Amino acid sequence: MDLKMLIFLTLATQSFAANDSVQGFGNLSPTSNCDVVALGEALCDKRIEVVEEKLKGIATLVSQNKQLCEFQIKALRESGEQQKQICEHRIKEANQQISNALKTTQPRTYGRNVPEPVASNLMPLFPGSKYYISKEKMSWHLASTFCKSNGMELASIETEAENNAILGVIGNENPKESYWLSGSDYGSEGTFYWTGTGLKISGFTYFERRQPDNYGGNEHCLQFWSASSTLAWNDHHCHLKFRFICEVIENVL
Missing domain, CATH: 3.10.100.10 (Mannose-Binding Protein A, subunit A)
Structure with a gap:
């Protein structure tokens, strides 16, 4: 093979390889394998979802604590009201006992009557x-x-x-x-x-x-x-x- 023929074949081979490479890159889609923006948005949405779930849990905990606090306050108020009623009942009983005693007690002469001729x-x-x-x-x-x-x-x-x-x-x-x-x-x-x-x-x-x-x-x-x-x-x-x-x-x- 003479020199001219060798140069022709070499150039033809390089041209075919170049065309084949260009056609391969031309078939790639911007969103098929490497959509960075879409991946970032999806990741952000996931993080927001996680935060929202945490917020929901905190809100639920706050609500439960509020309900517990209200229940405790209610219980204390009811307990205080019961104590007040018990105290008032005891005072009423004591006053009744005093009243009964006053009705049945005679003027005090140290428990005895002074006889005649004293x-x-x-x-x-x-x-x-x-x-x-x-x-x-x-x-x-x-x-x-x-x-x-x-x-x-x-x-x-x-x-x-x-x-x-x-x-x-x-x-x-x-x-x-x-x-x-x-x-x-x-x-x-x-x-x-x-x-x-x-x-x-x-x-x-x-x-x-x-x-x-x-x-x-x-x-x-x-x-x-x-x-x-x-x-x-x-x-x-x-x-x-x-x-x-x-x-x-x-x-x-």
């Missing part, structure tokens, strides 16, 4: 009370027993007006006599209580100067003291015999 000697010296001023002399304990057995208690003096009312009688009758009262510091040395009422002696007092002094270490009972020019209060030995004053409270429930 009752005929009672003196209305102070509003709400009557007093028995004895002429008998007894120890503090026997005087207390006498008062109790006759529906009374040893007198408890709680105001200046009451004190003056009693002094107005015993001071004029016989200022040289001493009279037992209900005051005592048994079991509470130095602190006196009215045993007739259970109240601590405080506020108004009428003790003689430098009294009470627990002289001899054994003075535990209170009296109007005749050694004083004004019959002031004094602590004394409980076993000694003196007159005494009983008190009965009237019209007090």
Whole structure:
């Protein structure tokens, strides 16, 4: 083969290969295998779908929490209302019991009636009370027993007006006599209580100067003291015999 023929065949082969290559590329479609825009849009739509699903889940959770919160609030309100009703019912019952007690309770005379002839000697010296001023002399304990057995208690003096009312009688009758009262510091040395009422002696007092002094270490009972020019209060030995004053409270429930 001469040189010319070799060059012709070479050129012809190259031309055929080129045409074949061009025709191959000409058959490709922009959307068949490599549509990047479409793929991006699809991916974006998928992400949006996932987010929307998450949002739906969050919204559902929020709704459930809201319902739970409302249920709890409702339960608390109902519980509070029940407690209120229970409390009101208890108060109503307590008031009814008090009302019933008031209807059936008689005026207090320490649970007993004052018999004759003691009752005929009672003196209305102070509003709400009557007093028995004895002429008998007894120890503090026997005087207390006498008062109790006759529906009374040893007198408890709680105001200046009451004190003056009693002094107005015993001071004029016989200022040289001493009279037992209900005051005592048994079991509470130095602190006196009215045993007739259970109240601590405080506020108004009428003790003689430098009294009470627990002289001899054994003075535990209170009296109007005749050694004083004004019959002031004094602590004394409980076993000694003196007159005494009983008190009965009237019209007090």
